Structures are given as structure tokens and as C-alpha cells.
Amino acid sequence: MNSAVTLIRSAALSDAAEYAYAATVPAGTRLIFPAGACPLEKDGTTAAVGDYAGQAAVCVANLRTALAEAGAGLTDVVSTRVLVASSSQDDLVAAWEVVRDAFGDHDVPSTLLGVTVLGYDDQLVEIEAVAAVHDR
Template identity: 40%
Template sequence: MTIERQNPPGLHVPPGYHHVTVTEGRRTVHLAGQCPLAADGKVVDGGVLAQTDQVVANTAAALAFAGAGPADVVRTVIYVTTDDRRTLAAVWDRLTASEIGAAFTSASTLLGVSQLGFPGQLVELDVTAALA
């Protein structure tokens, strides 16, 4: 399977991700939004970066279960309950430096939102991967 990550001429150079990701895979993996929930179903304590770490762990486990890895990811959407650009940047930096950091070289969107599904939830990650 081929995954092409490209930046078209005339568009700004993005910080680490690509504007366009094209695949020719036979199997697509769509993960449910990965939340900062521990195995007991509770939102982890410790703030946005601790929750980001739990989201990373959950995403890595879900990808592995599907037979995929970070390099197979073709699209991510990151939701953070903040309107502070420094917080958004801190989450982005934590994700790109994590064990699933390669996932964020594809088409990625980072959004500040007002609320997520679980009480106290600060981060959620939506992931799509393509497999041969």
C-alpha cells in the first residue's frame, strides 16, 4: 500500500503535517474518538498533558488491535477544550513527540472546542488509518 503525503504549491508550509494525504489501500481503519479514559472508564487526573498521554496510550492500543501503526494513519483531528493557543501548541508538541508521533505527519486538524463528551475531559483524538 502506498501513502503519499504532499504539500501543494501555493499553500503555506505546515508545521510537521501535510495538506494532502493520498492512499491506495484496500482496508481503512476508523477509530472511535480516543478519550483520556483509563481502563476503569474514568477520565485521568493531571490536566491536559496527562490526558494527552492517556489518549496516546489508548490510540496506540486501538491501532495495534486493528493491525495498524502510527505510520498507517492518514488523518487525525485533535479536539482540546481551550481557546488558548499555548495550550493547543503544548498538546500538539506532546502528540508529535509521543510514541504515535508519526501519525501527525499526515493530514491533521487541531481544534479548540468548548466541551467534550465526558465530565472533565480536555482532549480527544479522531484517527483514520489505511492498510494494504
């Protein structure tokens, strides 16, 4: 299935960004709003305690699962917001690199934020996403 998402790039904006600056979806597209993907194991425990990159990887895996349940994949994601519980730019970058690499060429518009705390014990990373698929 072809993705409903069109990524928009701009030669007028900085080329330092590792993502497209905007994305569009056509009318009649079904939007998917998964809950924030957290670094939780199936038993509810927090994975990769103390490891920003490790938690980001679990978040991506959990996002893939949630999207698949809704009939979508990472290439159907329109945008992401990556939340990292840290004030250190190095920690944010460690999480971001995992997310960026998971999306590969589908470099969706993204926001990377340092936050003070997230909802689960020992949680360091959460990924919010919006996806779109062609209506069946």
C-alpha cells in the first residue's frame, strides 16, 4: 500500500534539520492518533531503566505495534513529538538518533522536547505520533 503521507521540504529553511518541515495527507484519509508510545514491557515494567537510547528503541517498537493494530506502519506517520525527561541535550540527542534511524527515509516532521518528568516510574522517553492511511 502506498503511503497517504506527502513530506514537504523547503530550500528556504535550514538544511540542518534531520526531518521534513511539513507533511500533508489528502482528503478522505483516515487519521490515527495512537497513545504516547512508552518504554513499557508487556508486564507493565519500565524497560531499559537509565538508558535513553534503549528506552527510545522500546518506544519505537511499541509504536510500531500500536500502528499495526490500526492498520498502519511507520511510513504512515505524519508527525512525531519525542519527549525526553532530561535537561541535557546529549540525552535528547541519544533518544532522537534512535527515533530518526527507525524512520529512515520517511523523515517525518518532528519535535524533540526535554521535559521534567514522564508518567511511569523510571520513564525517560515517550513518542507521540499521528498517522494517516488511505480510507478503505
